[in-house]
Amino acid sequence: MEDVLQLIIAPLIVFMVIVAPIWLVLHYRSKRQVGQGLSETERAQLVALSQTAEKMAERIATLERLLDEESPQWRNKA
Known part of the structure; x- marks a missing residue:
């Protein structure tokens, strides 16, 4: 049971520490660009x-x- 729990927790921690913040930054950056409208x-x-x-x-x-x-x-x- 502990082995399965470790197999789940390790990728979850990596996702939450590395992937999720990058994903959020890119998401809100694209939202801001869309909200600015057309360039000259x-x-x-x-x-x-x-x-x-x-x-x-x-x-x-x-x-x-x-x-x-x-x-x-x-x-x-x-």
């Missing part, structure tokens, strides 16, 4: 992607308008 670089990339998406939407609308004028049934063919 990420924000700039988001703005650039948004502008690109708006331009693409305008181009698609123009293409659809041209197709409607030249071939009114193009939507039914797809």
Whole structure:
């Protein structure tokens, strides 16, 4: 019985002294990073992607308008 207890206690002590503190530090560090929001670089990339998406939407609308004028049934063919 004592052998089994020692086999359980030794890894438990190692876990509580070494693994658990490192785990907690890494967990709360990642929580803090998530709470900070977007960095300036990420924000700039988001703005650039948004502008690109708006331009693409305008181009698609123009293409659809041209197709409607030249071939009114193009939507039914797809």
